[in-house]
Amino acid sequence: MSSLTHTGPDRPSTKIGVLRMQRGFMALMFGLVLAVSFGVHAQPRVISTDGGATQILFALNVDSALVGVDVTSALPEGYRSVPNVGYHRALSPEGVLALQPDLVIGSEHIGPAAVLSTLASADVAVLQLPSPDSVATLKANVQEIAQSTGATDHAAEVISAIEADSQRLAAADLGAERVAFILSIEPGKLLIAGTNTAGDAFIQLLGASNIGGFDAYRTLSAEALLELNPSLILVASHEGASPARLLELNAILEYGDAAKRGRILSVNAANLVAGLSPGAIADAVRLADSLGQSTAAQ
The missing domain is CATH 3.40.50.1980 (Nitrogenase molybdenum iron protein domain)
Incomplete structure (x- = not known):
């Protein structure tokens, strides 16, 4: 995909x-x-x-x-x-x-x-x-x-x-989260969701803000993403894409807030290929619940 x-x-x-x-x-x-x-x-x-x-x-x-x-x-x-x-x-x-x-x-x-x-x-x-x-x-x-x-x-x-x-x-209150949605991963090259994308729709569903202040998808370097320093990184899970793979190919991101807080998480790409779906809603709820639990534990 x-x-x-x-x-x-x-x-x-x-x-x-x-x-x-x-x-x-x-x-x-x-x-x-x-x-x-x-x-x-x-x-x-x-x-x-x-x-x-x-x-x-x-x-x-x-x-x-x-x-x-x-x-x-x-x-x-x-x-x-x-x-x-x-x-x-x-x-x-x-x-x-x-x-x-x-x-x-x-x-x-x-x-x-x-x-x-x-x-x-x-x-x-x-x-x-x-x-x-x-x-x-x-x-x-x-x-x-x-x-x-x-x-x-x-x-x-x-x-x-x-x-x-x-x-x-809405009750999860994730408005303070600054999110990067990563569609595909290469060494030093990350495809990030901007506005008018399914990735952005998912971020809006969470009630969070998208660090991608541009239209459509755009390739950013790992260094550029680190400079933006999102509090949460979402990785669209499909073949060759996962949080572990992201850090394996772009180790510099380990110095960002998302990695330090354990907030590089996976989202099922299949639920977003045609925009928001019932599966995407369920994914968002599970993600919000896990974020709430991790915050309580900190």
């Missing part, structure tokens, strides 16, 4: 409100069409091309409708075999249609364009959702997926759990 999907900041405007209303209306129409076509109690055949959407389907207890997933979707260990349709930006129309889906769920990055036109010609419903950069957007996505899959009875429970976790994070 070389990057996390960029997300844009929420702008509370009339235009955004109208767009969200339109998405909600379309999701409702998808649900009505599928109910009429396949019966009120029948589930549509769903392909998820978004790891976060796949997590939401599991949370809503409609994962049995899955007939295909993308490479960003992590299925539980021991789960039934589900065909993989590849990368969401480079889908094959033939591969998708071969699974005979009624509904394809993904982000605004589904592509190429030929896939969308082919699915439209085949009367396959496509639900495109924004990559969540806030709890509000994540909850809206839950609601729209629930409407599209006939799982509205479970939506309130899932949204309530997200809200409860959000309140726990």
